[in-house]
Structures are given as structure tokens and as C-alpha cells.
Amino acid sequence: MSYDAFAAYYDELTANIDYPALAGYFDRLNLRFGGKRGILLDLACGTGSLSLLFAKMGYDVIGVDASPEMLDIATAKPHDGVQFLCQDMTELDMYGTIDTAICALDSLNHLESIDDVRKVIERVALFCDNNAVFIFDVNTPYKHEKVLADRTFVYETENVFCVWENEYIGGGITEITLDFFERDGELYRRSSDYFTETAFPREDIVKLLTGAGFKLCAVFEYPKENEPGETTEKLTFVAKMIRSKNREYGGEAK
Helix, strand or coil, rough: CCCCHHHHHHHHHHCCCCCCHHHHHHHHHHHCCCCCEEEEEEEECCCCHHHHHHHHHHCEEEEEEECHHHHHHHHHCCCEEEEECCCHHHHHCCCCCCCEEEEECCCHHHHCCCHHHHHHHHHHHHHHHEEEEEEEEEEEHHHHHHHHCCCEEEEECCEEEEEEEEEEEECCCCEEEEEEEEECCCEEEEEEEEEEEEEECCCHHHHHHHHCCCCEEEECCCCCCCCCCCCCCEEEEEECCCCCCCCCCCCCCC
């Protein structure tokens, strides 16, 4: 899975995302379900746009991403209150416990299997303090099958022309090819990235959360706080770590 080319254009191509509203949404959910503005893990933080906003809200932020190219852009921004780490989220390794974990913009869909999702949830759980809140959004199977499937999207900005091609291959898996065309004098310079997104059944995600020691608090229609429907394209999960008195940090239940 590569984001080498995408990283260079990511901020420009996602300029339509209302990051302040999105940060406010996650902050509101965190506080609503008993979280606090303490140490926040921004998992799959990309170029750090949300990380920086969380820091301004008063969180101590640790942004984690597996892409060095994305993190190069993140660290080039003023980032007081944010520490960035280059890690694969299936092998998350923190220095201590966290109070809140956020995984935004369907990042979990970029994992290749439900087993990878299990690894991520278990790694997050390992470093969650008692009553820590874990919030993430995921694209639904409906979106992959009915909205993204076999469609091509074109984006054009002042500096780059992007062709986004989707091919649905079944099993919730969509293959995505991005072609970027950047003007270079009289010519255009082309670069490409390829990756897959997988939509996982809601019930499978719930089982993984409860199996890792989380209590499921809510599942909402993203980016709202209402019940999802059959045609909901993206879900927001809110879970809370409930550690038993017999369970120690970094260990198994006894």
C-alpha cells in the first residue's frame, strides 16, 4: 500500500473537508461519553490537519501514521503540542497510556483484512487508560457496493489534476487507482498511487471491540449523532475502555 504520490497533493485535494467542524465533532463525542481533554492518539493522522486542531483544543496529541511522506508534510507545519510517530497502526507501540483515541477519515478501511482491524483495536486497547474513549469512522459495505463501485471521479485544483478510479471486486473490497497530473512547463508530470479499501460488517467490528475490553457506547451516522440507516455510507463508532480490577496495563485478564 503506497501513498508516496498522494502525500504531495493530499492537503490540496482534501481542502473541501471542514476540518474544524470534524475536530469539533470528535471532541463533542469524546466529552459526551465521558472522555477528557488529556492525551489523545490521532491514529493514521496523515498530514496532521486534525492533530493540530486537537492540540489547539487543549489535548496533548500523539499523531501516528505509517507514511513517512505524510509525516514529512505534517512535521513541516507548526505543531506545538503534537508529537508525530511513524508506525504501522497494526503494530502500535506507545510510551504510556492514552485518554482518547481517534481514527478518522475511514482510515480503518485501508486495512486489508478483519484480522488487521483486530490487531489495531487490540493495540489501541492495550494503551487505553481506564474509561478512555475510542472513536473512529468507517465506510459501510453499502457505500462500497452502491456508491464507490466501478466509478471514476475527477478532481482539479490550481496545481494538480487527479483521476480517481474505483473497481469493486467483491467481498467489500474496492481497488483504488489515483493518477496525478501536475503541470511542468508545457507538459504534465504524471504520478500514481494504488491501494485498496475494505468495508467490514458492523457486527464484526462490534465483536472485536467487546473482545478487546471496550464497551460499545454508540454507532452513529457520520458525521452526525443519529441512528444509521440501510443506506448510510459511513458509520461513527464510539467505544469506552472498561478495565476490570483484575486486568493490569499491558497484561491479560487474570
